[in-house]
Amino acid sequence: MKVTLNWLKEYVDFSLSPADIAKILTMAGLEVEEYHTETRDFSNLVVAKVESVAKHPNADKLSVCTVNTGVKQLQIVCGAPNVAAGMLAPLALAGATVAGGLKIEARAVRGVPSDGMLCSEVELGLSERADGLMVLPENTPLGMKMEDFIGEADTVFDIFITPNRPDCMSVIGIARVLAAFTGAKFIKPVVKFSAPLMEPVEKSMSVEIMNSDKCARYSGRLIRDVQIKQSPFWLANRLHTVGIRSINNVVDITNYVMMETGQPLHAFDYDRLAGKKIIVREAVEGEKFVTLDNQEHTLNKEALLICDAEKPVALAGVMGGINSEVEDSTRTVFLESAYFDPANIRFTAKNLEMMTEASRRMEKGIDPDGTVYAMDRAVQLMEELAVGRIVQSCIDNYPRKIDPVKIDLSVGRINTLLGTSLSAQEIIAFFPALEITLLRQDGDLLHIIVPTFRPDLTREVDIIEEIAMLYGYDNIRFELAPKINQTQEQNPNTHFRDQIRYSLAGFGFRETISYSLISEKLAEPFLADKCEFIKLLNPLSLDMAGFRPSLILSLLTNVAYNRNRQMPDMRFFEIGNVAWKEPQQQGFTEITQIGAILAGKKQQQAWNAQAAGYDFYDIKGAVTAFLRKCGIHNFEQGTVREKIWDKESSSILINGKYCGAFGKINAALCSLFKIKVPDVYAFFINYQDVYENRATGLKYTAISKFPSIPFDLALLVDAGIALHDIEKEIWQSAGPHLVNLKLFDYYQGEQIQQGKKSIAFSLTFSSKECTLSVEEVDRAVKNVLSHLNKLFGAILRPG
Amino acid sequence: MAEKLQTIVTQISQITAEFQRELAGAESRNDAEQLKLKYLSRKGPIQNLFGLLGTLDNQDRPQAGAELNRLKADVQKAIDAKIESFYVETASIESFDPSLPGQDWPVGGIHPLMVVMDEIKQVFAGMGFRIEEGNEIETDYHNFEALNIPPHHPSRDMHDTFYLGGKYLLRTHTSPVQIHVMESQKPPIRMIAPGKCYRKDTPDASHSPMFHQVEGLCVDKGVSFADLKGVVQAFALKMFGRDVKVRFRPGFFPFTEPSAEYDFSCFCKGKGCRVCKNTGWLEISGAGMVDPAVFGFVDYDPKIYSGYAFGMGVERIAMLKYEIPDIRIIYENDLRFLEQF
Known part of the structure; x- marks a missing residue:
C-alpha cells in the first residue's frame, strides 16, 4: 500500500520527518518497506x-x-x-x-x-x-x-499491510494509526455537499439483494448531468504517486476515495442499466461474464453478481462489467458502495485469478459502517469538481446488520499474558486512539465495544495485542529467569543423528545440503518398481518438479556440479529426507536417509605415493567403519534392488532387513547425470534402521588379563565360495575363545589349482579365565579345519 | 623330542641366521623387496616348513606351528622395518627435509548452514528446549488449519505453497511440528523444531524454494510475552555475543496473538552499514504468544495455559554470520565453498 506524506497530513497534524514516520509506522505494525521523496529536475x-x-x-x-x-x-x-x-x-x-x-x-x-x-x-x-x-x-x-x-516534492511510503489490517489499506486508516502512536490529533474529513436534485431516488433505482449472506449492505447514489472529462492535475498526480492510472474524472474519484477510505466504489453508466434496477444474486454455474478489462470469465455458482433487470453488470467486489462501464458519453452515473462477504470475494477472486484493488480490500473485510461515508465523500468530490449534479436521497439497503463486537477484557489476563503490570486506568487510556468504547468497568473486567472498521478484533487476546503495541513492545521487559521444563529428556533420535553426521565428517566426508526438489528424469532410476515420483502440482520449473526419492541422487548432482568446475575428486555425505508414493498408497512414504559418495581419486600422485582411485572395497570399508561407529558390528550382504548400481555392488542387511546398499554407480546413471568418468562409489542406508540397531545401554565388558595366541591359517577352497560364508563357519566352529578373525591374504591365479582360491586368516584366541594352552588352540583350529573341509571341501594350503 | 620336530626347529634357526645375514647385507629398498619375495613368498623356505607340519606327530604340531608363525611374523616385521628405513634413510642421510608434504589425509566437514543449525540447537537445548522433528510432506490441516489459517484465508497468501494433491503439501514452515507435539503431549512443553521448509519462491539472491527454519514453542501456566522477549534475548546473546541488542516490533501471524517481528542489532553497532541497510537492525524473524485458537485445535485450555512461539530462518543467520551474499551458494555444494568452513 502506497501513501504519501502530504496525503497523510490531510488527516493528522504532525511535523515529523519521513524517517520518523517510517520508524513509527513500522513499530506500529505497519512495516514501511521503503520510502522515497520524488526528486525531479524542473529546471528550465x-x-x-x-x-x-x-x-x-x-x-x-x-x-x-x-x-x-x-x-x-x-x-x-x-x-x-x-x-x-x-x-x-x-x-x-x-x-x-x-x-x-x-x-x-x-x-x-x-x-x-x-x-x-x-x-x-x-x-x-x-x-x-x-x-x-x-x-x-x-x-x-x-x-x-x-x-x-x-510545489514541494511529496514523499511516498510503501507499506506492507498484513492481512489482518484491512483498515490500513486506506490513507485514513494509516493516518489513524499514525495519530494513535504519536498522540497527534486525527481528523476524519467531514463530508459536505449540496445535492441539489430533490427527486426521490427510489423512482429511478431499486436494489434487491437475493443473497444477504454474501451482500450484507448495498448503498448507492445517483449523479445526473455528468460530464466525463479529464481529472484535474492534482487528482491525476496524486493517484499517480500511489500507483494508480488516471482514467477520467468519475473513475478517478472512485479510486481516490477507495484509497482514502478503503471502501471500493463502482460507477455504472446508469443509462446502460436495464429496468432501473440492481439485483444482487449468485451466478448460475457456468454463467459467462465479460469484465471491463474485456476478459470473459466462466463463473461458478459461488460467484456473486450485480445485475440489472436483464443481465449481470458487475462481478461483485472484484470488477465491473464492460457492458455498463462509464464512457465519455455517460450522462448519469449510479455509484455503488457495498459490503460483500470477504470469504466469498476471496474465493471468487482466487478462482478467477483476479486480484484487484477492490477485491484485495473486500476479501479482508472492509468497514460495513463505511459504505455511506465513502459514497458521500465521492459525491462531495464530484460536486467540487463539477462532474455532475447529485440526487439528494440515496439507497442504503442493509439486510444483514453487522453489529460492532463486544468484548470482555480482563486487566489481570492482560498483565499475565504480557508480563506487565498495567492498571485499569492505563489500559482505558489507550481506548480513544483505538476508537474503542468502554461500556462499563466491572472490577477486573472491562466491557468494551470495538469499531466495525477493525474486523480483526473479535477476542480479548486481539485487544491485548493492541494494548501491547500502544504500550510499546519495547516497554515490555525481558524476563531473564526463564521457566525451564526439567521433565523432558533430550531427543535421542536427533542427538544420535547429529553424532553420526560428525562421525562421517570425521571419516573425511564433506556434508552437503542439496535441494530436495528435483526433475522427474533424474528421479526415475531411483524409484523402486511401481513406486511413483512425488510431483508438485504447481512446480516452479521442470528441474524442481518433485521430491527426491534418494540421497544418492542429490550426491550425484553435487559430483556433476563440481566435475563441471574442474574438481574431479570428492567425498560427500548428506543426511536428509527422501520420499515416494507406494502403489495404492493414500499418502506418501517419507524417510530419512544417509548417503555418501566417493568420486575420483583417493590418493593423488605425490612424492611418496602413486595416484590411486577408489574401488568397491573403499566404499565397503566406509560402510563397515561407519556402521561400526554406530555400534553395528555386523551386517550381511545380499543382492541390490536398485537400478543404479554396477555389478560391483551389494546390499546392506542388518538382522536380515534390507537397510541400504553400496557399490559402484553404473555408467548409464553417471551419464544421465552428465558425469563423464564413471568412477563413482556410493552408499545409502536408511537412517531409522541404523538408529534402531545402534549400540544402546552399553556396559563395560571385562578385558582379558591373559595373553592371546595368534594362529595363521591358510586354506584352499573353491573359488565360488564367498568369504563371508567361510568366516561365518570359522566363528561357528572355532569354539568360545576365538576373539578375532582377519583375512590377511587372498589369492587366485597361476600358482593355484584352477577353480580354487587361496585365503589366509589370522586368528586370535584368548580367554578371560586363563592362559590358553597350545593344545586348546590346536584343537580349535583342527575343529575349524574339519568343519570347513566338510562344508566347503577346504584344505590347508600346501606350501 | 621327535626327530621330525627337531628337523624343523633346526631349519628354523638356519633360516633365521641366513635371513639375518642377508638382511644386514641389504643396501637398498630393492634388496629388501627381493628378500621379502625370497622369504615370504608361497615358495619360500618358511612356507615350505609350514607344509611339513602335516608330517609331524599330533602332539608336536602346535609347538612347531607356533614357532613357525613366530618366525614368519619376525621376518615380516624385520623386512618391513628395513624397507621403511630406506625411505627415511635416503632422506635423513642426504638431506632430511621436514618441509616435504605429509601424507594426504582426507578432510571432512560440516556444511556451514548446519554448523549454524547445530549451534542454534545447542543454545536452545541448553535452555531446556527439546528438539523435535516432523515430516516435510505435511497435511493442510497441520500446516495451516490447526495453526489458525483456515482455507481461503488471506494469510495463506503469505505462504506460497507447493501442493502435492489431496490434502498433502510441502510444509511452508516447521510450525506443524508444534501441532504434532501438542497433539501428543500435555504441557509443560518447551521445544524447538529445526528443519527444511518449502515455499514457491523463484530462486534469487535472497529467496530459495527450500530453506531451513527453527521454530520454538513454550507452553505452560503463566507464560508471558516478557518470557518470550527474555528467551529470544538470551538466544541472541549466546549466539552473537553480549553486545547484541534485541528489538521486538509488531507483526502478524495467524497462529500468534500478540505477534511480533524481532530484530537483532547489526554488527556495525548501530552505525549503519550495507548489511542492515543503514537501519542498525537486522530483521531475524517472527514470534508471538500462541493464539488461543491454536490451543483449541490441540485441546489445551487457553484459560489455564499460555505459551509463546518464535521462528528463525537459518539461512539468514548463516548468511549474516559468514557474509554469504547469495542464498543459492548454500545449496550448490561447490567444494571451493564447502572447504572454506
Whole structure:
C-alpha cells in the first residue's frame, strides 16, 4: 500500500520527518518497506501560453506554435493532438531534461526550428497521461517555474499491510494509526455537499439483494448531468504517486476515495442499466461474464453478481462489467458502495485469478459502517469538481446488520499474558486512539465495544495485542529467569543423528545440503518398481518438479556440479529426507536417509605415493567403519534392488532387513547425470534402521588379563565360495575363545589349482579365565579345519 | 623330542641366521623387496616348513606351528622395518627435509548452514528446549488449519505453497511440528523444531524454494510475552555475543496473538552499514504468544495455559554470520565453498 506524506497530513497534524514516520509506522505494525521523496529536475521548465497553432509544412501530425512565456515569444513544434491556441501548458526550454532523460535543446524538427518542447504530464513524470499536453489552469501566471507550480516534492511510503489490517489499506486508516502512536490529533474529513436534485431516488433505482449472506449492505447514489472529462492535475498526480492510472474524472474519484477510505466504489453508466434496477444474486454455474478489462470469465455458482433487470453488470467486489462501464458519453452515473462477504470475494477472486484493488480490500473485510461515508465523500468530490449534479436521497439497503463486537477484557489476563503490570486506568487510556468504547468497568473486567472498521478484533487476546503495541513492545521487559521444563529428556533420535553426521565428517566426508526438489528424469532410476515420483502440482520449473526419492541422487548432482568446475575428486555425505508414493498408497512414504559418495581419486600422485582411485572395497570399508561407529558390528550382504548400481555392488542387511546398499554407480546413471568418468562409489542406508540397531545401554565388558595366541591359517577352497560364508563357519566352529578373525591374504591365479582360491586368516584366541594352552588352540583350529573341509571341501594350503 | 620336530626347529634357526645375514647385507629398498619375495613368498623356505607340519606327530604340531608363525611374523616385521628405513634413510642421510608434504589425509566437514543449525540447537537445548522433528510432506490441516489459517484465508497468501494433491503439501514452515507435539503431549512443553521448509519462491539472491527454519514453542501456566522477549534475548546473546541488542516490533501471524517481528542489532553497532541497510537492525524473524485458537485445535485450555512461539530462518543467520551474499551458494555444494568452513 502506497501513501504519501502530504496525503497523510490531510488527516493528522504532525511535523515529523519521513524517517520518523517510517520508524513509527513500522513499530506500529505497519512495516514501511521503503520510502522515497520524488526528486525531479524542473529546471528550465516554465508555464507558457500557446498563442497560435499552424500546421507543420512537412508533417501531418505536427503543429508549429507560437508560445509566450511572459518574457518572450518562442516558436515550438508540437505533436500533441490537444494543442490549441489560448491554452496554458508546461514548456521545456533548452537545457531542460524531461522524464526518460531526454535533454531539450533548440533544434529543427522536420525542417522547422523549435525552441523547446511543450510537455505532457508523462513527460514531466507527474502521471501516466500521455495523450496530450498537460493543461494548466487559465489563471496560472505565464513564465512561472514549473517547480513552483508543482510545489514541494511529496514523499511516498510503501507499506506492507498484513492481512489482518484491512483498515490500513486506506490513507485514513494509516493516518489513524499514525495519530494513535504519536498522540497527534486525527481528523476524519467531514463530508459536505449540496445535492441539489430533490427527486426521490427510489423512482429511478431499486436494489434487491437475493443473497444477504454474501451482500450484507448495498448503498448507492445517483449523479445526473455528468460530464466525463479529464481529472484535474492534482487528482491525476496524486493517484499517480500511489500507483494508480488516471482514467477520467468519475473513475478517478472512485479510486481516490477507495484509497482514502478503503471502501471500493463502482460507477455504472446508469443509462446502460436495464429496468432501473440492481439485483444482487449468485451466478448460475457456468454463467459467462465479460469484465471491463474485456476478459470473459466462466463463473461458478459461488460467484456473486450485480445485475440489472436483464443481465449481470458487475462481478461483485472484484470488477465491473464492460457492458455498463462509464464512457465519455455517460450522462448519469449510479455509484455503488457495498459490503460483500470477504470469504466469498476471496474465493471468487482466487478462482478467477483476479486480484484487484477492490477485491484485495473486500476479501479482508472492509468497514460495513463505511459504505455511506465513502459514497458521500465521492459525491462531495464530484460536486467540487463539477462532474455532475447529485440526487439528494440515496439507497442504503442493509439486510444483514453487522453489529460492532463486544468484548470482555480482563486487566489481570492482560498483565499475565504480557508480563506487565498495567492498571485499569492505563489500559482505558489507550481506548480513544483505538476508537474503542468502554461500556462499563466491572472490577477486573472491562466491557468494551470495538469499531466495525477493525474486523480483526473479535477476542480479548486481539485487544491485548493492541494494548501491547500502544504500550510499546519495547516497554515490555525481558524476563531473564526463564521457566525451564526439567521433565523432558533430550531427543535421542536427533542427538544420535547429529553424532553420526560428525562421525562421517570425521571419516573425511564433506556434508552437503542439496535441494530436495528435483526433475522427474533424474528421479526415475531411483524409484523402486511401481513406486511413483512425488510431483508438485504447481512446480516452479521442470528441474524442481518433485521430491527426491534418494540421497544418492542429490550426491550425484553435487559430483556433476563440481566435475563441471574442474574438481574431479570428492567425498560427500548428506543426511536428509527422501520420499515416494507406494502403489495404492493414500499418502506418501517419507524417510530419512544417509548417503555418501566417493568420486575420483583417493590418493593423488605425490612424492611418496602413486595416484590411486577408489574401488568397491573403499566404499565397503566406509560402510563397515561407519556402521561400526554406530555400534553395528555386523551386517550381511545380499543382492541390490536398485537400478543404479554396477555389478560391483551389494546390499546392506542388518538382522536380515534390507537397510541400504553400496557399490559402484553404473555408467548409464553417471551419464544421465552428465558425469563423464564413471568412477563413482556410493552408499545409502536408511537412517531409522541404523538408529534402531545402534549400540544402546552399553556396559563395560571385562578385558582379558591373559595373553592371546595368534594362529595363521591358510586354506584352499573353491573359488565360488564367498568369504563371508567361510568366516561365518570359522566363528561357528572355532569354539568360545576365538576373539578375532582377519583375512590377511587372498589369492587366485597361476600358482593355484584352477577353480580354487587361496585365503589366509589370522586368528586370535584368548580367554578371560586363563592362559590358553597350545593344545586348546590346536584343537580349535583342527575343529575349524574339519568343519570347513566338510562344508566347503577346504584344505590347508600346501606350501 | 621327535626327530621330525627337531628337523624343523633346526631349519628354523638356519633360516633365521641366513635371513639375518642377508638382511644386514641389504643396501637398498630393492634388496629388501627381493628378500621379502625370497622369504615370504608361497615358495619360500618358511612356507615350505609350514607344509611339513602335516608330517609331524599330533602332539608336536602346535609347538612347531607356533614357532613357525613366530618366525614368519619376525621376518615380516624385520623386512618391513628395513624397507621403511630406506625411505627415511635416503632422506635423513642426504638431506632430511621436514618441509616435504605429509601424507594426504582426507578432510571432512560440516556444511556451514548446519554448523549454524547445530549451534542454534545447542543454545536452545541448553535452555531446556527439546528438539523435535516432523515430516516435510505435511497435511493442510497441520500446516495451516490447526495453526489458525483456515482455507481461503488471506494469510495463506503469505505462504506460497507447493501442493502435492489431496490434502498433502510441502510444509511452508516447521510450525506443524508444534501441532504434532501438542497433539501428543500435555504441557509443560518447551521445544524447538529445526528443519527444511518449502515455499514457491523463484530462486534469487535472497529467496530459495527450500530453506531451513527453527521454530520454538513454550507452553505452560503463566507464560508471558516478557518470557518470550527474555528467551529470544538470551538466544541472541549466546549466539552473537553480549553486545547484541534485541528489538521486538509488531507483526502478524495467524497462529500468534500478540505477534511480533524481532530484530537483532547489526554488527556495525548501530552505525549503519550495507548489511542492515543503514537501519542498525537486522530483521531475524517472527514470534508471538500462541493464539488461543491454536490451543483449541490441540485441546489445551487457553484459560489455564499460555505459551509463546518464535521462528528463525537459518539461512539468514548463516548468511549474516559468514557474509554469504547469495542464498543459492548454500545449496550448490561447490567444494571451493564447502572447504572454506
